[in-house]
Amino acid sequence: MIAIERLSKRYGETAAVADVSLEIAEGESLAIVGSSGSGKSTLLKTINRLVEPSAGRVVVDGEDVSTVAPHLLRRRIGYVMQGAGLFPHRTAFENISTTPRLLRWEEPRIRARVDELLTLLGLDPATYGPRKPHELSGGEQQRVGVARALAAEPRVLLMDEPFGALDPAVRAKAQVDLAALRKRLGLTIVLVTHDMDEAARLGDRIAVMHRGRLLQQGTPAEIFSRPATPEVAALVASDDRPFRLLALGSVRDLVEPGSAAGDPVAVEATLRGALGALLWSRRDAAPVVGAGGEALGIVTLKRLIEAGAEPKA
Amino acid sequence: MTAIEASAAAGSSTFDRLGLLAAGVAISGLALGPFATLKPNRILDGAPVSLFAALSPPVAAAVMLLAAAAAIVVALRTPALLRLLAGLAVAAALLIALGTAPSHLVARDDMLARIGPGWGFWLAFLAFALVASDAIVRLRLRPLMRVAALALVLAGAGALFASGALDDLSLLKEYAPRAQAFWSEARTHLLLSFGSVAAALTLGVPLGLACHFSPRFEGPALGFLTAIQTIPSIALFALLIAPLGWLAANLPSASAVGISGVGIAPAFVALTLYALLPVVAGVASALASTPRDAVEAARASGMTERQALLLVKAPLAAPRLLASLRVTLVQTIGLATVAALIGAGGFGTFVFQGMGQTAIDLVLLGAVPTVALAFAASVALDAAAEAAAR
Ligand SMILES: Nc1ncnc2c1ncn2[C@@H]1O[C@H](COP(=O)(O)OP(=O)(O)OP(=O)(O)O)[C@@H](O)[C@H]1O
Ligand SMILES: [Mg+2]
Numbered sequence: 060m061i062a063i064e065r066l067s068k069r070y071g072e073t074a075a076v077a078d079v080s081l082e083i084a085e086g087e088s089l090a091i092v093g094s095s096g097s098g099k100s101t102l103l104k105t106i107n108r109l110v111e112p113s114a115g116r117v118v119v120d121g122e123d124v125s126t127v128a129p130h131l132l133r134r135r136i137g138y139v140m141q142g143a144g145l146f147p148h149r150t151a152f153e154n155i156s157t158t159p160r161l162l163r164w165e166e167p168r169i170r171a172r173v174d175e176l177l178t179l180l181g182l183d184p185a186t187y188g189p190r191k192p193h194e195l196s197g198g199e200q201q202r203v204g205v206a207r208a209l210a211a212e213p214r215v216l217l218m219d220e221p222f223g224a225l226d227p228a229v230r231a232k233a234q235v236d237l238a239a240l241r242k243r244l245g246l247t248i249v250l251v252t253h254d255m256d257e258a259a260r261l262g263d264r265i266a267v268m269h270r271g272r273l274l275q276q277g278t279p280a281e282i283f284s285r286p287a288t289p290e291v292a293a294l295v296a297s298d299d300r301p302f303r304l305l306a307l308g309s310v311r312d313l314v315e316p317g318s319a320a321g322d323p324v325a326v327e328a329t330l331r332g333a334l335g336a337l338l339w340s341r342r343d344a345a346p347v348v349g350a351g352g353e354a355l356g357i358v359t360l361k362r363l364i365e366a367g368a369e370p371k372a
Numbered sequence: 373m374t375a376i377e378a379s380a381a382a383g384s385s386t387f388d389r390l391g392l393l394a395a396g397v398a399i400s401g402l403a404l405g406p407f408a409t410l411k412p413n414r415i416l417d418g419a420p421v422s423l424f425a426a427l428s429p430p431v432a433a434a435v436m437l438l439a440a441a442a443a444i445v446v447a448l449r450t451p452a453l454l455r456l457l458a459g460l461a462v463a464a465a466l467l468i469a470l471g472t473a474p475s476h477l478v479a480r481d482d483m484l485a486r487i488g489p490g491w492g493f494w495l496a497f498l499a500f501a502l503v504a505s506d507a508i509v510r511l512r513l514r515p516l517m518r519v520a521a522l523a524l525v526l527a528g529a530g531a532l533f534a535s536g537a538l539d540d541l542s543l544l545k546e547y548a549p550r551a552q553a554f555w556s557e558a559r560t561h562l563l564l565s566f567g568s569v570a571a572a573l574t575l576g577v578p579l580g581l582a583c584h585f586s587p588r589f590e591g592p593a594l595g596f597l598t599a600i601q602t603i604p605s606i607a608l609f610a611l612l613i614a615p616l617g618w619l620a621a622n623l624p625s626a627s628a629v630g631i632s633g634v635g636i637a638p639a640f641v642a643l644t645l646y647a648l649l650p651v652v653a654g655v656a657s658a659l660a661s662t663p664r665d666a667v668e669a670a671r672a673s674g675m676t677e678r679q680a681l682l683l684v685k686a687p688l689a690a691p692r693l694l695a696s697l698r699v700t701l702v703q704t705i706g707l708a709t710v711a712a713l714i715g716a717g718g719f720g721t722f723v724f725q726g727m728g729q730t731a732i733d734l735v736l737l738g739a740v741p742t743v744a745l746a747f748a749a750s751v752a753l754d755a756a757a758e759a760a761a762r
Contacts, residue, residue: 129671130671130674130679131674133671133672133673134673134674138672138673140665140668144669145666146666146669147666147688148687157675161674161679162674
């Protein structure tokens with residue numbers, strides 16, 4: 060559990076972070092979004108003391124981080140940055156084994172852990188382990204960066220625009236992989252991103268920052284449907300806001316009794332997927348089926364359109 | 373394609389530009405310039421002697437044939453190894469041929485006459501040396517192989533000198549009566565240059581680290597060292613004579629370890645002071661040049677400042693560190709010649725003696741080994757920097 064309490068950071072005249080309080084529960088993932096220069100990175104880095112706050116404090120697992128030696132604290136907290144930031148003179152294997160070595164793990168344990176992580180991230184250890192960073196693609200470097208952050212089995216992972224440098228296809232894959240990894244390892248994740256879609260996809264909750272202040276925090280659906288301030292509204296306002304909202308809901312929420320013709324949609328599909336299916340096949344309703352193919356009812360175009368509209372005040 | 377274009381294209385693909393130029397320079401130097409100069413004694417001006425006058429007909433013909441054949445090899449697009457061998461073979465042959473000139477030109481009992489290379493010889497020799505060093509670059513030798521090649525060339529040159537084939541040349545005639553002094557000055561020169569660079573490293577690396585970790589310290593420190601750098605070397609040597617002389621006069625233990633106003637001590641101190649700026653600035657800028665991402669990653673991975681320095685910054689900065697060490701060493705080897713002026717010894721001794729006697733060959737006896745030493749140090753450290761960058 061991470062608690063950020065009334066935290067501020069000033070650089071001379073500018074307040075990079077101003078009086079921010081936030082809590083992140085065990086196993087939760089929080090996405091921090093906001094315009095450029097709004098203080099996202101600064102806030103994130105106070106958690107592992109890459110930045111020392113001017114006021115306020117950060118508590119991790121009940122312990123005020125300012126009472127822990129920075130290097131010891133950081134060995135317990137994974138950190139991934141934009142562009143991976145691999146050590147250019149070290150192989151992928153050596154990069155990943157950095158923190159375990161600092162912790163003086165036994166050699167066989169290090170080897171097993173690195174191999175496990177490379178495999179988990181879809182990189183063959185024998186092929187990729189001995190490669191230097193310049194022999195890896197951007198996406199591969201990023202995965203090695205994630206593996207390095209996870210090597211010492213941290214329970215908290217901090218990520219500063221981890222996928223910002225990747226092209227859209229690689230990025231989408233990386234997001235799916237991260238979500239799976241998180242489930243599997245039960246990680247607590249704090250993720251900084253520019254990309255609202257990424258925030259909605261990876262964050263259980265989203266925190267919106269603007270000029271050092273925390274404007275709003277809440278589930279993606281709350282942020283999209285009820286922006287608290289004009290700044291948040293501006294951030295989430297865009298032509299495809301309805302589709303983002305629909306992408307967050309599942310067909311289960313809108314199933315109603317009845318019958319309809321044509322191909323069924325799965326009850327676990329997103330509302331966005333169901334709307335797409337109806338639009339494409341020019342239907343007003345589609346049958347809904349469960350995981351075993353059993354009929355559960357129908358979903359209608361009318362309700363889908365309502366679900367994508369701005370909530371009534 | 374027109375005929376002109378065709379021949380131009382063919383021309384550019386069959387000829388090697390640098391080789392063509394070098395071959396032209398070398399052949400015209402040998403054919404038109406003086407191969408040797410003949411001086412009645414060591415301080416008079418020399419008279420030019422052409423290739424065929426300086427050498428016996430068979431030797432002259434052999435040199436001309438070999439040079440012509442090698443010129444064709446290097447003028448055409450040929451494999452780098454072949455070019456290297458051609459360049460080295462002609463350079464060696466020219467030296468050996470020049471070594472036969474004295475016995476051909478002057479009587480055995482004429483002990484005063486001096487024979488040295490003429491500018492025709494120099495043109496040809498340098499042109500082929502250039503081709504050889506260019507061929508080494510083209511071979512893209514690994515750093516270790518480059519050092520090995522350097523050692524081979526030095527060993528070959530050493531063997532040539534030791535063989536006695538060149539003993540009658542003016543340079544070696546200056547050397548012969550001073551053989552003992554030459555090697556003792558060589559030792560002094562090595563001690564002065566490598567010793568003061570080592571001292572500068574011992575002082576400068578901690579200072580460079582201090583600059584790196586404290587920007588407030590960096591400005592004044594580099595400013596002070598830059599100010600030292602601007603003092604002309606002779607003035608700095610002279611400036612040090614007084615305090616060290618005072619030290620020697622007033623502190624028995626200082627004079628006991630050999631410190632005195634003139635001689636090695638002030639020269640050593642001055643050279644160390646000069647070497648400090650490139651060392652300190654080199655360390656500070658090399659460390660500052662390490663990628664910020666990598667340094668942040670080092671911290672974020674849980675390294676202490678010390679571990680980040682040793683495990684990440686230093687290895688990433690190593691190529692630049694070695695490059696600045698190379699500059700420092702070459703500068704110091706050259707500057708150490710000036711130390712002879714205050715009685716410190718070194719190769720400079722011969723340079724200044726020669727200047728005093730207007731005996732240019734004696735000047736060369738000091739200058740040539742200095743240049744060779746600087747060149748060898750430069751090649752070795754360059755190779756080390758490249759090896760560190762891998
Ligand atoms: N080391 C520093 N010294 C001075 N000012 C800084 C420093 N680091 C950040 N700032 C300032 O603090 C503010 C917040 O910076 P921060 O890097 O946290 O923004 P960000 O939200 O991460 O922006 P981006 O999305 O562009 O990465 C900016 O105005 C920035 O200029
Ligand atoms: Mg940032």
